[in-house]
Amino acid sequence: MMDRPKRMQFWGENENDDSLVVEILEGKKTATVCNAVKYYEAEGEFDDGGWEIGDLVDVYDLQQQLRCRIRITEVYSVLFGEIPEKLWRGEACRSAKHFQEVHRSCWPDYNLTDDFELMATHFELIETVTPEKKTR
Secondary structure (H helix, E strand, C coil): CCCCCEEEECCCCCCCCCHHHHHHHCCCCCEEEEEHHHCCCCCCCCCCCCCCCCCEEEEECCCCCEEEEEEEEEEEEEECCCCCHHHHHHCCCCCHHHHHHHHHHHCCCCCCCCCCEEEEEEEEEEEECCCCCCCC
């Protein structure tokens, strides 16, 4: 049992790309996906995995700064070849095809065939947090 809220990080194109967190803060991004096989696995200290409907989740940027809190509203599995409109829109994409192009680009280690299973997680922004200024 954790004595803190669950945590999540969003990885952009590189280790300094926090554009996905910015999209959440701007209200553009309301969903995310991951490899269904790895959904319940933690990805480091700032990403717990295994989110469930109703969970309050602290979102950290790639500098380990708390940026906002979200509430999980929906979780389901989906095939890469069958991306529903609510998911590609929640991922701030222009279409299912655009969603697929973006994820193929960001996930070069996966063979993203039409039958590749993803876990989709939808969420709502609950509150934003101003990151602390790092002192030297």
